Each structure stands twice: as structure tokens, then as C-alpha cells.
Amino acid sequence: MAQNLDALRLALQHSPDNVPLLLLYAEGCLEDFQVEEAENSYQSVLKVEATQLEARLGLARIAFLQGRLSEAAVRTEQLLTEKPDFASAYLLMTRILVTEGDLGRARSLYEKGVSLNRALADEGLEKDLRTVKPNDEGSSGPKRLGVTSQGSFVEASLSDDGEEDDDDSHPRGGAAFDLGLADFERPKLNFSSVGGMEALKEEIRMKILYPLQHAELFKAYDKKVGGGVLLYGPPGCGKTLISKATAGEIKANFIALGLHQILDMWIGNSEKNMHEVFQLARQNAPCVLFFDEVDALAADRRDLRQSAGRNLINQFLSEMDGADSQNDGVLILGATNAPWHIDPAFRRPGRFDRTLFVPPPDEAGRASIIDVMAQKKPMGELDPRALAKKTPDFSGADLKAVFDLATEEVISEAMRHGKVVPLTTKDLIKAATRHKPTTKAWFESAKNYAMYSNQSGFYDDVLKYMGLLKK
Ligand SMILES: Nc1ncnc2c1ncn2[C@@H]1O[C@H](COP(=O)(O)OP(=O)(O)OP(=O)(O)O)[C@@H](O)[C@H]1O
Ligand SMILES: [Mg+2]
Incomplete structure (x- = not known):
């Protein structure tokens, strides 16, 4: 593919406004996981032809791939309103709905899409549509979906008895790991791979690394080590990167759960997987357990909280509370760029009780x-x-x-x-x-929250950064 891409790139140099070429190139980039490049290419199409459908579908797909579900849904729905026989838009909408757990609608949209274009039938997607909800008709026994590190869905049956299994007989943490729900690694990255962020690094050293490295000392003073730290700030400013580097810095293990894995547990209503991820971290302490885009889990969305997901949230909170010394040596990091959506229950003592603002680099x-x-x-x-x-x-x-x-x-x-x-x-x-910075928009929305819902000075750092509060 890479060779193809080079050829297309060359061709584009000669005719940069050629829409079919741009579309082909964008698609190639997406297959090659070069998402940004694909996005640029779709944008170029829209500069030539503002309403071009394939390019707009491409952007919706990118939003979906990057976990921006509501944006993806809005874009796709708009396309379907404009072109009710747009088969591939039905397929994308199906995937979005599966991720959101709305299987009923997903199924009917899938059928509609495939009836419009038989070639779009997708076995993997059909499997997803048949499984998931435990009470769903047609599902044969309890099954859950997992996500592989490549982001594609895998399916696995649970152990026969469905019982919890707390001993160490799963050397790598059991079903959650086998399902691909958790990525487990020992990062080579450390603070030297992260440019700047000196103040934040120092804070992490003092508040996180030092206590973990000198756990005995802290114990002697009966002080708890571990707990949760929430990193928040505008997109792309290194929250994920610094979390990984934090683990690398003390040669701890690192388990990352991204948006997809979290949403997946929502869909599968899967408290057991949540428990197993925490067990995996405990068995591999010192370990950094990282919840990326934690607002997906912690969002204060009443409708979800009343549904099956409430059990998952409760499970997460009780795992975080960890009886006595259960979570010794496990550091729980969460990252979000929508801290205002986080349910206050997540910020109680012992949970995400420390918060660090990750600003754009100076x-x-x-x-x-x-x-x-x-x-x-x-x-x-x-x-x-x-x-x-x-x-x-x-x-x-x-x-x-x-x-x-x-x-x-x-x-x-x-x-x-x-x-x-x-x-x-x-x-x-x-x-x-040729590139517009992406952090400004974040501060525009952050400003309102920071000014009007700044309980106990939670957003002081944001206000200071914006020059709205004295340092
Ligand atoms: N301080 C830094 N040093 C080196 N590279 C950086 C730094 N900050 C960001 N980057 C680069 O930007 C990319 C995006 O950073 P990262 O994913 O950590 O941001 P984020 O804050 O988690 O964003 P989001 O909110 O979108 O998840 C990184 O993969 C890295 O290439
Ligand atoms: Mg991130």
C-alpha cells in the first residue's frame, strides 16, 4: 500500500485538485492508519467540492475511528438525510450504533445498507450484531466483545461457570487480557521522550513517583500510596504521552484502557472485565493503570447511569476504593479533555482526588x-x-x-x-x-466552566493559564 500511496502522492502533485485522486489517496491513508493525512485529503476534496458525499463520509469515519461518536453520528445522519440511498453511510451508522449499544437500530440500518449494496455485507459486523446484550434474543450464552489492540472487535465466550476467579491462576490477568480488553506493556518511553512540561514532570515526580518508589517509608507513616490522578486539558498536549512516560520513568508496567475498551464494557455490561483489569494491575504492581478519555466512563449522564451501565460505574468506583492495601503500588491515571462531564463521585478522596492540568506547551x-x-x-x-x-x-x-x-x-x-x-x-x-492550532477551541468551552462552576478552585489552573486569575 505504501508504494501505492507514494504513486498517488506524486500524481496529486501534478493535479492537486483532482477529486477522485484525492479520495483514493485518503482511503489508502486510512487503510495505512495515516489518519491525519487522510483527513487533510478529505478536506482538500471539500475545498474543491464543498458537499462531496464520499469525503464527508470519510470525515465521519475518521471521527468514529477516533472515538468522537456523537460527531460521527451527526455527520452520518446528515448524509443519510441528504441521500437516503447512501449504502456505505448506513454501514457506518451501524458501527456507530453498535458501539453505542443500540443494537435494535443498528440491525435495521445494517439490513437497509446491505439491501442497497450487497457487496457491503460484513461478517464481523454481523457477528457483533448478533451478540452483546445478555438478554438479547438469539445470543447463545454469555458473550462479550473485546477490542484488539488494532481496534477491531473480537468475540469470546466467558468461562463456563461465569464465576469470578480471584486467584493468581491467570498469570496475565485472565479473561480481560485474553479478550484484548487491556494492553499490557512496559514502556520504553520516559520523561526524556517528552519535550517540555517541566512543571508537570516535577509535580508527577513529587506526587506520584516518589511515593511509589518509597512505598515503605510512606507505610511507616501509615500514609496511603497510590490512588488516582486525573489529567485534564486541551487535546493533543501530551496527556496520554506523559502517562505512558510516567510508567516508563519508574520501569513500572503500564496498562492502558482507551475509549473503545471502556465503551465496550458499557456495551457488554461487563463489571467482571473491569474487575479483571484491576486484578491484572495488582498482580503486576508497580503498575500504572491508565484510563484514557475517562469521561466515557465517568460522565455524569443520568440516562446511562440508570441503565445497565450503573453496575459498571459502581464496580469501577469500588475497585478504585480498593479494600485496605489492595491497590498498593497501583497508580490509577485518568485523562480527559472534558473534566466538566465527570461525575463528582469520581473525585472523592481515594479516587481521582488529585487533578493535574496539562496546558499547551509554552x-x-x-x-x-x-x-x-x-x-x-x-x-x-x-x-x-x-x-x-x-x-x-x-x-x-x-x-x-x-x-x-x-x-x-x-x-x-x-x-x-x-x-x-x-x-x-x-x-x-x-x-x-498551513496548520491551524487546535487548542483554542478547547479554552473557549473551558472558560465558561472554569468561571461558573469552579467549585473548590478545581479550574484555578485553567483560569491562571488564561490570565483570568492571578498566579
Ligand atoms: N511534550 C511532548 N513531547 C513530545 N511529543 C508530544 C508532546 N506533547 C504531545 N506530543 C505529540 O503529540 C501527540 C499527541 O499527544 P497525546 O496523545 O499525548 O495528547 P493528549 O493530551 O492525550 O490528547 P487527547 O486529549 O487528544 O487524547 C503525541 O503522540 C506526540 O507525538
Ligand atoms: Mg490522549
């Missing part, structure tokens, strides 16, 4: 991030400061996008000349003018 921080990113590229002269100066409000992810854009340019030049052309500050600065 100029010096951006320079360090640029340094870190440049290490992986063939670089010519590089002046990180100069680029940092030109990129106010850019997040780490935005800077990565700048590197990607500039790299593409340089690669096509390299292909023309048949040799490696190094990347320079000039290329990067040029690319930066």
Missing part, C-alpha cells in the same frame, strides 16, 4: 518538543526557538502535524532528486502556516 516547551521530534528525522539546520516562536497555541500534536506536513513536502522533493533531502527550519515554518 515557547520553551515547544522548542523542546521540536527537539524531541527532530531526533527522528533527517535534519538539516534546525532552530527550534525560531519555529517555537512562530507556533503560539500549538499543541504537541499540532507540532507533530507540522513535522508531518513538512516531511511530505521534503519526501516528494527527495523523490524528484533521487536522494535524501534533509528537513530544515524553513520547511517547518512554512508547514506551520
